[in-house]
């Protein structure tokens with residue numbers, strides 16, 4: 001791994017110290033030549049982010065910000081970067097002095113100071129807790145949208161209808177496979193009626209997704225029935241002959257499918 005070292009002018013320059021103090025993000029400088037790579041400089045924003053006063057920060061290794069929830073995988077990335085003297089950006093769950101957790105976007109850089117012929121590490125810390133909660137909220141909405149767009153409607157003990165609306169792309173198929181297999185596993189349902197009436201675009205993705213789903217359900221001992229596609233209106237993407245070949249029953253409507261099932265059972 002090639003070392004990535006940034007060159008600096010005189011680090012002790014009072015002007016630079018002042019500039020660093022005015023930067024909105026936390027800044028710490030560590031000296032890897034000292035035991036346990038301790039902090040030798042910190043700016044006032046770091047005091048604010050961490051909740052510790054400078055006198056309690058100087059001389060410590062930055063790991064004092066870590067706690068129970070800090071990802072060991074992300075910390076290992078930092079450890080590797082320090083070992084290989086290269087920069088890295090990670091997002092870590094860190095803790096303030098009063099125990100409050102915050103998301104720390106840490107950017108770490110090796111800085112070589114020619115006048116001292118010495119390498120330092122500079123860490124720039126940004127509290128990104130607001131962005132992280134926003135991301136978590138969005139992920140929650142997405143999951144909710146996914147549940148709503150793939151509703152399971154059990155109509156008898158062993159028949160479940162899955163009315164689909166909108167567009168189904170590869171990612172949505174993945175979600176459908178995952179949810180259906182979990183559902184079949186939990187409920188032991190035997191027949192799945194997938195209604196495509198509300199699907200806007202019966203394309204290759206839909207065609208291939210149905211074939212994969214049929215195989216999946218077949219392995220699990222369940223049966224797939226597709227409704228909402230009439231032979232006369234089936235688009236080129238959905239080849240009904242292919243469905244027949246793969247023993248997928250299809251009907252124009254859910255009602256017809258239910259009548260078909262009833263007829264088979266009498």
Ligand SMILES: Cc1cc2nc3c(=O)[nH]c(=O)nc-3n(C[C@H](O)[C@H](O)[C@H](O)COP(=O)(O)O)c2cc1C
Nearest residue numbers: 030061062063065066075078079092121122123125
């Ligand atoms: C300049 C610098 C800044 C750092 N800032 C942080 C930080 O803000 N939060 C954190 O959890 N770790 C930070 N670290 C990482 C830890 O100090 C330490 O390198 C990491 O925990 C991996 O080493 P360890 O396995 O010995 O703990 C920083 C490291 C350096 C060199």
